[in-house]
Amino acid sequence: MTITTTSKVWLITACSSGFGREMTLAALARGDKVIATARDPKKLTELAARGATTMALDVTSSDEALKRVIAEAVNVYGRIDVLVNNAGYILQGAVEECSTKEIFDQFNTNVFGALAVLRAVLPHMRARRSGVIANMGSIGGWDGHVNAGLYCSSKFALAALSISLKGELEHLGIEVTCIEPGYFRTNFLSSGHRNKAANEIQDYVDATAPVAKGLDAYNKNQPGDPVKGAKVIVEALSGDYGKKLPARLALGSDAVKFIDGIIEKSRTTLEEWAPLVKNTDCEDV
Template sequence: MSPQIWLITGTSSGFGGLLTKAALAHGDKVIATARDPAKIADLKALGAATLALDVTDTEENVNKTITAAVEIYGHIDILVNNAAYILEGAIEECSPEEEFKSWNTNVFGVTKVLRAVLPYMRLCRSGVIANMGSIGGWRGYGGAGMYGASKYAIAGLSEGLRQEVAPLGIDVVCIEPGYFRTNFLAPGHRTSSAKHIADYDPVMEPLRNMLSAYNGKQPGDPEKGARVIVEILTKTGRVQGKVLPGRIPLGSDALKVIGGFCADTGKTLEEWKDIASSTDHDDVAKN
């Protein structure tokens, strides 16, 4: 099998750099991107091509960067939208400007990169797109509502896009990790809202304390996670012959959270089905 060509955003921290290394170790070629390519010089030394890409830049500049990326190897087989932004704060505390910064990276940045890459994948009638979601895209958490909302959006976007491009030979998956021992929870990687409302301290302080205490103790091994993502997206090893689902959990805690959500939802549907279905017209057959 010939080497796959990867394009990965946000490779200067978190899963991005480890995923680049895992893909290279798999024998593939990687175009690693970051706002500052100097921060990914180690990936370049390992054989990755590196480019400056700020997913919050203008559509024109993102398109130019993707064009330059395609020119390196001639095409892109696997796109991983990995760049992410954590905004801490109660919903009322978050300003419109802070909200936009969060969504500009986590959602609008993803759609800009998608629009730039998809024409090349459509031309080849092949490709795999992975959008990095989160268990926060299944359950909302007080104090992290903006982040969770953006990950809910990514899940919905991925499912819609998956249906649109499936006839063109392109796969789309939303990978939803639990807590992995990356630097994602480190204080310097979490942005807190500037506004403080004391009424929300009973929610915000326990959250901040939990995240700080949990940093470095997360159950997920990010190197193992990166290798599994490579296995999934290249459809090799244990994934060979499988049809990729639209949403893929990553980590035992992700299985627990998502499984719990599905069980709770099932109970809610059963408890409320009579009330919910009572809104139908009288000529609608009842099952």
């Protein structure tokens, strides 16, 4: 299929709802081409009707299976300009409550899946010396939270991987960023996207129950508009703002405020402890 040299080709994971859906629509509105994926492509009927190419893609598939899917995706338009690793969910539970399988599944989707997809896409981008990779992180990647320690740690990991990749790929003309949204009014806090650990330990209830109750109350009342957020993401990844993409890109007024608070808190703690901990060098330094 022939496309213009100015339009971009996007591959976005987890497009059946939320940011995946809205990013697909925002990119299509620009005249770009989008390969929208989901584990069940039947859930992408609306996006197909709006002009997206839809494909089945499960980020937890084997490397071999993902390479075949990405090769098929590249063949559609001849290239992939922008990859957005959007698949993810929240595992709710105190750290001790979460089973080994639940922990693995959390990281398998949020971290290992993103890694597997980008590793399948990167050979094609390297060959062209061009591309953008965006991993969908979270403000949870800046601070641990009660009842969501595994989710937060997965987003910490994704941020660190994005920063490392940025340094490795910059000289090859490939940009990398970790987009870190605050709370947007999607279905991310609903059942199916927020999965509760099967084991509940009574000793933790006093700490975890208020958090769960707060998230329930916040569901569908989040401040962020996903349509506006998706538009900013697409414009940023397209280079519309004339700014070099940062390694970590906050999204939402609450995200900016939250991250600023974490940075300030970290600086205060660092300065408090610095006189005690910095005098540990060898005598010959």
